[in-house]
Amino acid sequence: MFHIFCALPCEAEPLIQHFKLTELKQFELFRIYQSKDKHISLTITGVGKINAASAICYHHACINTHPADGWLNIGVAGHKNIPVGEVRLINKITDHQNGACWYPQILFDSAVGSEALITLNKPSENYQDSLFDMEASAFYQMAIRLGTAELIHVLKVISDNADQSTSTVNAANVKKMIAAQTTTINKLILALKPFSDELANTLSEPEHYQDIIGQWHCTQSERIKLCQLLRRWSVRCSDQDLIQTLAKLKTAKQIINTLYEKINNSEFVIHD
């Protein structure tokens, strides 16, 4: 799943249309949208760091996110001399207030260049070599607690620069600027998907795990042991019928002992 966060409704609207998202009316604190297949969700955070951080927590609680999900902050930002309408990924986020830095890990090939960004508390026209925004540091700081640095990204479209100041920015042209980048955003999601899938695979439970804990009462430590043993079973005893092996056993302890013994008595070959 991918979770998108936009500060303003005008940043979100083109994405809501593009990904055919519908509003989840049951959530009232922030406006949350989701695609029919639940693959993409979007929350409008409002402006500023407090709003961004709160919206992420709320979104996480409402949508039930997974550690292998992708997190995107998409919006507009200012820069000294990058032309208005151009798009950039962010490779370093600095919180202007306390100097703290974060480094989103861009592991995919992208036609979009990357730049550093500074998150400010107030809008500024004192343009620099880094992009300016008002949410990214809070977005990242919160998202990194829920996901992994390789799957949390900030993508900004330049809305103003030293030649075209914020006075030229309005909702209508922000909508147009974001709408012009939907292909780029699609490509970003496609580029991140294999990473997300691979991570989801490594986090998934071994085969038969749910069947076993559904049928036999297992303590937390027995569940951990069971996971380890089921993984080993799939490598070392894949020719044996697990369900039949366990069918007559009465307790989780017996299951663990049986698996342990069978695995230990099997031959081990490290290669095909």
Add this chain to the structure above:
Amino acid sequence: MISMIYIEEEITDHPRTRSLLKRFPEATQISCERYGEVFNRKSQNFRLQKKKPALILAKKHKGLVLPTPKQYGIGAEHNYYFSHMLNCLYDCRYCFLQGMFQSAHYVLFVNYEDFIEDMQSMLSRHEKETVHFFSGYDCDSLALDPVTNFTAEFLPFFTKNPQALLELRSKSTQIRSLIKQEPIQNCVIAFSFTPDKIARALEHKAPSIEKRISAIIELQNAGWKIGLRFDPLIYTKNYAEEYTTLFNSVFSKLDADLIHSVSLGGFRLPKDYFRKLEKLYPEERLFSSPLEEEDNSISYPANIRNEMLEFCKDIILQHIANEKFFPCHEMI
């Protein structure tokens, strides 16, 4: 190959930083205050980063040259190790670096001069005694040599100081810089091996056994001393057959007189590292090996461990003299 380079502010103007940046003109440069801000952060995934590691240029401030654990050595009383780099181009599934580091990015400490100064002071501490320095603990010594210029920059120190010996631990065939220069007697190029089928299953991206042997032959012909490190020993049902084939192939092709030392080391990982590796690669067969926990580390049970060590030792001693053999050469 490198598309992102993080640069510590303090070494932005270091001559080695400047020349490295010239090698990768297309790479995006990102400044950071300390490399740990990128490298040591939690919530990053080693497995994902291994697909496209970035380069981090940094300065090593303390602990540049450290004493090795007691049992680690190849004959000298004073043993130290140093790491001009963290992480490796290759991706061996048994590698403890995956458990030790949060990030798979390559960290290169560009202040070689400080490492050399520290080595000099270690030598002064043990005047007139032999001191061994080991490289290749936190990285492969040679894999990135064309980029780091490591051997060309460090070997002159050893030429000047014959009481010091350098071991370069590697699986790499990047030997051009060594071949170009006169061999020195106090440098051992130590190659690690596992049997071919095991290497194919576990040593991802590393040169094949055949290529490693060819590199050794070239080095031996040029007059360099060679070390052989059968470490880690990896258990599989037919290990005896597979290790016999490996030993035959290695010892039949190499000049035994030019072999400086041979060592063995069992597969062993600190428990925490092992658990992390298991989580990163739950599908990996290695982690389903017959292993057990002992003293906070994970290794083969004593019967397997001893049987393998004895078996390998017997064959190795048919090929080399006892004084060149160091059975347990384990760092962690």
